[in-house]
Amino acid sequence: MDKKLIEQKIAVFLLGACIAITFFLLIAVIGHILQKGLGQISVEFLLEEPRDMGREGGIFPTIVGTIYLVVISLIISVPIGVLSAIYLTEYTRKGPILKAIRFATESLAGIPSIIFGLFGFTFFVIFLKLGWSVLSGSLTLAFMMLPTIVRASEEAIKSVPDAYRLGSFALGATKWQTIRKVVLPTALPGIITGIILGIGRAVGETAPVILTMGSALRIPWTIMQPARTMSVHLYILASEGISMEKAYGTATVLIIVVIFINFLANFVMRKMISV
Amino acid sequence: MNNLNRLIERCIKNVLFFCAAISIFVVLLITVFVCIEGFPIIKKYGLLNFILGRKWYPLDGVFGIFPMIIGSIYVTCGALLFGVPLGVGCAIFLAEIVPKKIAKILRPGIELLAGIPSVVYGFYGLVVIVPLIKKYFGGSGFSVLAASVILTVMILPTIVNISEDAIRAVPAEYKEGSLALGATHWQTIKRVILPTARSGIMTAIVLGMGRAIGETMAVILVTGNVAKIPGSFLDPVRTLTSNIAIEMPYSAGEHTQALFATGIVLFVLIMFLNMMSTFTRSLRKGDKLSG
Numbered sequence: 149m150d151k152k153l154i155e156q157k158i159a160v161f162l163l164g165a166c167i168a169i170t171f172f173l174l175i176a177v178i179g180h181i182l183q184k185g186l187g188q189i190s191v192e193f194l195l196e197e198p199r200d201m202g203r204e205g206g207i208f209p210t211i212v213g214t215i216y217l218v219v220i221s222l223i224i225s226v227p228i229g230v231l232s233a234i235y236l237t238e239y240t241r242k243g244p245i246l247k248a249i250r251f252a253t254e255s256l257a258g259i260p261s262i263i264f265g266l267f268g269f270t271f272f273v274i275f276l277k278l279g280w281s282v283l284s285g286s287l288t289l290a291f292m293m294l295p296t297i298v299r300a301s302e303e304a305i306k307s308v309p310d311a312y313r314l315g316s317f318a319l320g321a322t323k324w325q326t327i328r329k330v331v332l333p334t335a336l337p338g339i340i341t342g343i344i345l346g347i348g349r350a351v352g353e354t355a356p357v358i359l360t361m362g363s364a365l366r367i368p369w370t371i372m373q374p375a376r377t378m379s380v381h382l383y384i385l386a387s388e389g390i391s392m393e394k395a396y397g398t399a400t401v402l403i404i405v406v407i408f409i410n411f412l413a414n415f416v417m418r419k420m421i422s423v
Numbered sequence: 424m425n426n427l428n429r430l431i432e433r434c435i436k437n438v439l440f441f442c443a444a445i446s447i448f449v450v451l452l453i454t455v456f457v458c459i460e461g462f463p464i465i466k467k468y469g470l471l472n473f474i475l476g477r478k479w480y481p482l483d484g485v486f487g488i489f490p491m492i493i494g495s496i497y498v499t500c501g502a503l504l505f506g507v508p509l510g511v512g513c514a515i516f517l518a519e520i521v522p523k524k525i526a527k528i529l530r531p532g533i534e535l536l537a538g539i540p541s542v543v544y545g546f547y548g549l550v551v552i553v554p555l556i557k558k559y560f561g562g563s564g565f566s567v568l569a570a571s572v573i574l575t576v577m578i579l580p581t582i583v584n585i586s587e588d589a590i591r592a593v594p595a596e597y598k599e600g601s602l603a604l605g606a607t608h609w610q611t612i613k614r615v616i617l618p619t620a621r622s623g624i625m626t627a628i629v630l631g632m633g634r635a636i637g638e639t640m641a642v643i644l645v646t647g648n649v650a651k652i653p654g655s656f657l658d659p660v661r662t663l664t665s666n667i668a669i670e671m672p673y674s675a676g677e678h679t680q681a682l683f684a685t686g687i688v689l690f691v692l693i694m695f696l697n698m699m700s701t702f703t704r705s706l707r708k709g710d711k712l713s714g
Contacts, residue, residue, distance in 0.1 A: 156609035163520055166512030167529065170583070173576050174536050177547050228442050235439035251701070252446040258630075258697045259453065259690070260637025262664045266686045267453040269671070270460050291449050298446070322428050324435045345538075352540025355639040355668050379542045383640055386546045399543050406538045414531055 178403060185400030193397055198365055202381065203391045207398055209367045213282070213375035216368055217361065218350045220286035221293060226343060228290075229297030233339075236298070237305045238327055257295035264292050265356035273360055280374040285361030289353060293346035300342020304335035337416050344413040351405055354379045378402055457690060461683035473684060479650040481670065486681040488688065490652045494567075494660040495689075497653060498642060499635040501571025502578055506635075507628055509575065510582030514624075517583070518590040519612055537580035545641030548573040553645055562657040565647030570660070573641050578631035585630060589623020590616060622706035629700040633693055639664040663689045 196206030232249070240246045268288030278284045308331050316326040332339075354377075362374030363384060376384075378398055385395040465473050468486055476487015513533075517526045552572050557564030593616050601611040617624070647659025648669060661669075667682050667689075674682055 152607045156607045159609040163512050163516040166509050167516045170513050174532055228445055231439050231442035235443040249443050252450045255450050255697055258633050262639045262667050263686055263690055267456055271456050322432055324432055348538050354542045379540050383542045399546050402540055402543055410535050410538050
């Protein structure tokens with residue numbers, strides 16, 4: 149009997165150690181980068197153009213590039229994603245078509261980002277002649293974000309109680325009217341959480357962005373121009389050893405953005421649960 | 424009015440179906456376009472020569488990606504070696520040991536781990552892990568080990584989240600039955616809960632594996648990228664993904680085709696893993712039915 153309890157104590161201790169190591173890693177990564185990077189951040193760093201390949205100056209064009217990429221890819225992926233989720237949940241529940249679509253979204257989620265990059269390069273940049281541009285990058289990323297948005301929207305729509313739908317039907321509303329006026333508003337927080345997580349993915353992507361959007365260090369004025377995102381900037385600064393200080397600064401901005409995005413997603417999610 | 428409504432309903436249904444079908448269309452498009460670019464060189468060079476060739480001199484027209492296949496396998500196995508025990512341990516801890524309230528407080532930490540961009544992990548590896556390995560193990564520090572450590576952190580959230588769900592899905596009756604027979608909590612976890620949740624945990628491992636094989640930027644920054652089969656875990660290494668990302672910007676002609684062909688090999692590997700995870704997931708449904 150005693151032996152069993154001792155074994156249990158050791159096991160619980162080891163499991164606790166797993167969690168402790170995981171959180172230690174999280175804090176080590178964030179702590180190290182913030183500690184070295186926070187000092188780099190200033191109004192000039194955020195709002196000035198880089199000079200000398202990024203050795204001096206700020207990261208303003210890469211912030212513009214990131215926002216540009218995120219906004220355009222959301223404009224493409226959100227309608228497609230939310231409408232697919234409505235189809236998958238409200239119009240078909242079983243059948244071979246549903247299976248095929250499910251398999252396709254799961255495959256999209258599993259395909260490595262570099263393959264998306266290759267595809268975006270040969271299809272959008274070369275075949276459709278869009279060149280290295282914000283548009284090519286956004287189209288590529290939109291497809292990468294699609295599974296995240298579809299899945300989150302599906303979950304949100306499924307969690308809307310059937311009583312709401314039946315009530316609406318009983319009042320004489322059609323199916324689409326019910327979806328638009330009853331189901332979607334109720335599912336909205338869950339859908340928004342999915343979109344926020346999609347934004348997180350777009351902000352952090354590097355490989356497919358380099359291959360489809362280029363890495364020009366100028367502010368893009370139109371969606372047909374190439375641009376550089378913060379992640380790509382960090383990669384180039386670090387891999388070519390251009391400036392470790394500026395790399396720490398850029399990494400810090402990225403981490404702050406990601407913490408903010410996660411906080412926002414949790415906040416919206418909690419709001420949904422309380423409703 | 425009624426007819427008009429019916430017409431609108433039908434139109435909307437078609438639009439929705441069209442949107443849902445886009446995913447299938449995109450997967451097909453990706454497969455076709457990557458294959459069109461990559462197949463000619465595989466055909467010309469020979470599939471076996473391409474996959475088993477040990478020399479990669481793209482500028483002289485010698486394309487053998489065996490070292491990169493081995494490289495991808497090494498770093499992925501390394502990541503699983505650390506990541507699976509750590510991740511499953513965390514999952515058990517969150518699902519079984521601590522009360523739900525505390526698990527809820529810890530969860531955002533795991534989510535944040537998943538949210539940090541891969542390039543930031545790569546940068547951390549470059550400035551912290553690589554110098555540490557250099558200091559304590561010798562060599563350049565750019566190594567299989569460095570990549571495995573970084574990938575461990577990156578696959579942890581996947582493994583923790585999916586395993587935790589699987590453990591929580593084990594029916595409470597199983598646990599109660601075991602406890603009622605006088606087993607300790609740990610014996611119950613070891614003998615009842617983990618075996619019941621194993622297909623879910625397998626799914627978690629397969630998905631984590633997919634993430635490790637597919638990771639690019641973080642790996643490039645810490646592996647040194649030498650296209651040679653590594654002799655030990657302290658040697659530099661190049662993976663399939665980094666082969667593509669590093670050489671794409673300056674390649675041309677057959678060299679570019681060879682990179683697309685590398686993509687095909689990677690694609691086949693990942694599709695195989697996707698099918699495995701679909702399979703393990705279907706096992707999980709079977710478990711529930713029999714239980």
